[in-house]
Amino acid sequence: MNESNSPSNFIRDIINEDLARGTHTSVMTRFPPEPNGYLHIGHAKSICLNFGLARDYNGVCNLRFDDTNPAKEEVEYVDSIKEDVRWLGFDWEDREYFASNYFEQLYQYAVHLIEAGKAYVDSLSAEAIRDYRGTLTESGRNSPYRDRSVEENRNLFERMRAGEFPDGAHVLRAKIDMAAPNLSLRDPTIYRIRKIAHHRTGDQWCVYPLYDFAHGLSDSIEGVTHSICTLEFENNRALYDWFLDNLPVKNRPRQYEFARLNLTYTVLSKRKLLKLVQENIVEGWDDPRMPTLSGLRRRGYTPDAIRNFCDRIGVAKRDSTVDLALLEFSIREDLNDRAPRFMGVLNPLRVVIENYPEGREETLEAMNHPTDERFGTREVPFGKVLYIERDDFREDPPKKFFRLAPGREVRLRYAYFITCVDVVKDPDTGEVVELRCTYDPATRGGNAPDGRKVKSTIHWVAADHAIDAEVRLYDRLFTAPDPEAAGEGDFRVCLNPQSLETLTACKLEPGLGQLEKGTTVQFERMGYFCRDIRDDAPDHPVFNRTATLRDPWAKIDRQQKQATRATS
């Protein structure tokens, strides 16, 4: 039955059993976002779970917008949600539903409850209702309006719908048990008056159902079999069941809860993400530092990488926090296979090849992928003046530094061996501004006929053909593994000041000029970079760093620097 390579989990166990026992003959799930924000990587977990289950069990998964609160919801969000789910690779076909489609049916269900003496109109204020609810350890008290007659309740509820009362004047409550130890059973509110236009139903309604009432019944209306939500709804399950038990429903869905995704160095709550956007801490919902799907997309993440990540993290009931390194691993793994290689110099250092003939130019052949020849090859221009990465040269090379240094020979990738013969510095600042090198013409293409080896191969770009570009180096948004805890409510105290470093003087090999927006490539030795879809212009290429490559040298370098700091 399970034909995918998605790992098993407790929900699959339940479905297997339901199918084996004949409780269900088919599976229907649903992804039920509230259109009040953009989707993030945590939603991706839910999407992959729900759509993945439908796919593997030959069932279907509906997309249903849980739009019962007109005060918070907007069409902008429904549009972005659809785009993101589609981008992730899932298809809800014609099953695009809205809880608001069921408002009339839901209203009738509420009337049914009233007529059965199981719901009443309460006229207590919000504060009074809270007061009457009791506490975690003390039971609540019945509202003085709890025993209104069916007639009176029906009449009042009709007039609520008709708009006769202002917001807050009355609510409809389920009559359950004010002494229930489970607070969600203490006569929960199921309808409130909200004289606000709804993004889909306009001003057709001024009473709106609450989540607990609308959700399970919407599941039932659609024929959902397994309604999967996150752990914080476990207490609500009793209420979910109560409505289904007390109303004449045709289908009987069951709710199951799994642990929501937490990621280190990341916040994943819509409220907090909204705050990052509203306070301009980031540049929008699709800022490449955001864990939103639109942000990850703009960063250069692929749907495959995200889906693989979701498969790897599993589905269970215990609260957990996944290491951000696993997400990074997933994108590197995917991009390693599919990203064509190029050379790009981020922090250029000018190099003049002294023995290379003045005015001469040649093109060299480079592989577009080191192990997959289907990517083919390309020509890269070479000349007397080049740029190399500033980090690839050290005047006083520390131990284990294999790259260029005075007197040292390295290989220019796909080109020649060069040796540094002189260092030119700015007379005022002492800054290295140029390297004078010699090349060995016999090493064209990168191999020495005499078999001699070099310890390092570095990337380069020919000065005369380089294109100028802006490159944005992104890093984690927070410095603390748990930004929520670290900030004690204010996660802004642990914002990473280096989460964005903009480099404006980058030199890229000419082939990169034609690269389509939104495509991700590897700048050899530097990482994966995605051509920006928003700020890029023909005369102003912009690249976003998707991820760095694994970089053992960076670690060694850091350790060495720490060691010298400790001894001095």
Add this chain to the structure above:
RNA sequence: UGGGGCGUCGUCAAGUGGCAAGACACAGGGUUUUGGUCCCUGCAUUCGGAGGUUCGAAUCCUCCCGCCCCAGCCA
């Protein structure tokens, strides 16, 4: 102090009475015209703790400890 959940490697996570999968991370080594990729190797005598049942327990029982969720007319 009420109710609902959860505790297996640094982080995720299999395991459902027969003797601790896998992944990431980490640490070594090999290959390499990316200090990338790839390939080897190592990494829980132990499953929150203590008792008990059993020939045998992470799995069953008892007690204890810890963590999460619930007092919106939010979802």
